Amino acid sequence: MNPQNNNLFLRFYRAILNAPKLTLTFCAIIFFVFGFFALKLPIDASSDSLILENDKDFKTYDSIIKNYTTQDFLILALSPKKGDVFHHDFLTTLQNLTNDLKQIPQIDGILSILNAPLLKSAPNLELQESLKANLTLLSAQTDFELAKQELLHHPFYTQNLISKDLKTAGILIYLKNNTRLEQLRELKNTETNESQKQEIQKLIEQEKGKVQTQNDVTITMLKNLQNKYEGLQIGGITLIASDMIAYVKSDLITYGTSLSVILALMLWVFFGHLRFVFLTLLICLFTLVVSSGIFAAFGFKITVVSSNYVSLLLIINVSLVVHLIVAYLEFYSKFPKASQKNLLYATLLTKQMPSFFAAFTTMIGFLSLIYSNILPIIHLGIVMSLGVSVALLFTFVLFASVSALLDKPKHTTKLSTRQQRFLEFCANLAIRKSKMIYFFAILCVAFSLYGIQNLKVENSFVNYFKDSSQIKQGLLKIDKDLGGTVPLEILLTFPNKVTQSSIDDEFEAEFNSLESQDTYWFDSQKLRLAKIVHNYLEDNPYAGSVLSLHSLVRLIGNLGINADDWTIAFLYKNARDTLKAQIFTPYANLEQNQLRFVLRTFDSNPTLKRNDFIIQIRKDLESLLQNEKVQVQVNGVMVLYNNLLQNLISSQVDTLSFVIGIIFLVFLWIFRNLKLAIIALLTNILPLSAIFGILGISGIPLDLMGVTIAAISLGIGVDDVIHYIHRFKAEIKNHSLQDAILESHDSIGSAMYYTTFIIVVGFCAMMSSNFIPTIYFGFLTTLVMLLMLLSALLLLPALLNSFCKISALRF
């Protein structure tokens, strides 16, 4: 280390150690200021938060929302205790439920078999009279049997309001649109001034927050109804988003708390001093609050992915503190008579470089996530890099200032002999049985290569939740019985007709001009293509409910009327606006010259391969429509989500190659030795690749959280190697290679052992989550950290022993 730098740090530490109270006051002010901001840290789990940055499909999706006034909705499902959904008792229950739903202020409309308009269920009424009479299931003129048949075969109702087996009734709940949000979005699109745009965006975010709160309230009220109506299930994307937020919030609190308790217990077991327990927790709390304050001040949001930052930061921070404590105790046991200040000076000076490099490499690990293209992951990267810097700075400041105010501990706890024996065993194994270690390492590489080829990214919303959870049961029922869950949309855009100007024939000119009128938009080609596409989609085994212009054609067909161009044009011209809004506008946009097909996919079907499914639909539609001069677009939440999932593997490769490259350079810089750098890198990469092997072989899909494991583990895992090699280089100056390894294991090995176990137990706590990706994340990170410790304790010394020469290291 260069003496000038050392001098600078020495002065910094002296300032802290000489005025610990002032330093602590200063820290307290920072704590409260950022704590104020931290309270406002928003949580976002909307579908917007789960999209790729710059996804071109999102523009189309956005235009769908704009062009086809869509309304958020929830689906309720209720099954009769006896008989089918038309049983008298059940209809009474349904009526009571409808009345209760009407009391919820955020609900705009309710559609169920009770109020669905019927057209051919009154035998004595003509069509027009039925329309006028606004017939429903319970109207006096309705023939109950006819109504049952009409509902069951109705193209708009079947699989939406009624399951095919008549055992489940669906209740569609339309939520009130936030008109201010719509206005703001419109305003943002027309605004050209960038700063104004940003202002509007802020207002949009605020408004979205309000919508989210309102949705949460509505969902809570619906959940309360579940107590009153046994077996009532809730589903819909809005619910998934709301429940994900609830899980994120509860996870933040649960893991924050349980992790703190676990950490405290472990610290107490390892060090036997309450002061170290409280000191560590204080530093961790400080880092968490200040970091959260900074994120909030930057306008970041916590998403499903970045919610892990709490546990991650806690763990990284604990590892930093533990290294300091271990070093402090080591100095203390060596120089029991040294003053507290001198012990602290020695600890801070010895640990500053390895701690800095450890934090630095961790930051690189997280910063690499910026290359993922996935907004929530990018945020996690930024948030964690900031957090780690805060952790590094304040761990040193707080550790020094708080310890300076305390006396030396009266006694120190040594590692139990069993633990020490284990470390010694590892060192001896590395020295004596290196060939066996290499054999297992090669086996591990082969295993990983095999597994990596089987990595998959198949994620279903339904499977995000535990089997026992109520949300999963609701989602499953609605998915299976009421037409699927995740929406997919198909858009057919027709070319604008060019009127041939050369037509001099008066009649031709007259009809050409007539053709361009809205009424004639629903021409034969469109009706024919609507039929082809609709039937094609319906035949797909993964497609549930399909709605389009062809549903209208079928509805008219069911009434015994042949739905040709004329009838549709007539209906379009004569239908009331409310009816138009139901049957025309969601499926045809005249301005855009576009037909829209909305289908919901069976999300719970285990054989559904989302990417293949979307590709197949695109391919089939293109071949079906190849001579039609129409543009086909496949879009919807499913496509956006799939884009994200497909991006996971490539972003995993991008982030990993970045992080490996940079960490290698950092190793070269720290160790100034190519061999050491390569050895250090190998020690870390091997356990990491094993994780991908496990993922591939076990069939656990790579998900949004899983994709961050590699970068995070590498970032954290590297710390052990840095600390170890740093120590090893110090030991080798006075010892033989093998003794240096034994010494390093004995000293730094215990810190690595402590930190890894703390981290492992911490991540184990995540496995109790209700959110499946969190469970996988906890499990996989635990596994990778254990493998990394094993690799650092076995493979690293074995490689050092086999490939390093003392002469090259003693400089």
Next chain:
Amino acid sequence: MTQNIQKTLEILQKNTTKNPKDSAISSTQVENIAKEIFIMFDSIFDYNLMAQLSLSKDYKTLTKIQQEEYTQAFEQNLKRSFTDKLRLYKDEKLEVLGGEQPKNNRYNLKTSMVLDGKLNYVIFKFYEKEGDWKIYDVDILGISVIQTYRSQFSDILAHSDFQTLLAKLKSEITFESPKQ
């Protein structure tokens, strides 16, 4: 010209007065009325031109024999469809409102019916042919009959040949027709 218009008005009014307000009429009655209308209208409808207009530029690509065959099939189809259409609005009263002349050689005869409390029109479109006035299109409730034919025919011809069109014209293509 005035004579012819007057004659048409009379025919229409005669028919509409036959249809007493608020009374339902049977299918046979509808067919009879339709037949009567067609007998009287046959001389006014220019089926030949309507057939040509419905096929647009494709008409010229047909041989003489094909043109004749097509025109005949078209006329049959139009009559059948028109009869069906009457059935849909059988309980509504048709009133002649008068006419307008958008161009020198065009005359639109406007008739009205109240449907679902809303005023709707059936417009007979005339053009001047050698000093006489002939119908070349009918707008029923705002929808041009010829235009809907044009849309269907052009779509069929974009994918199939003339024979397919002819076959469909004889069987499938109709305006809406309540299935019995």
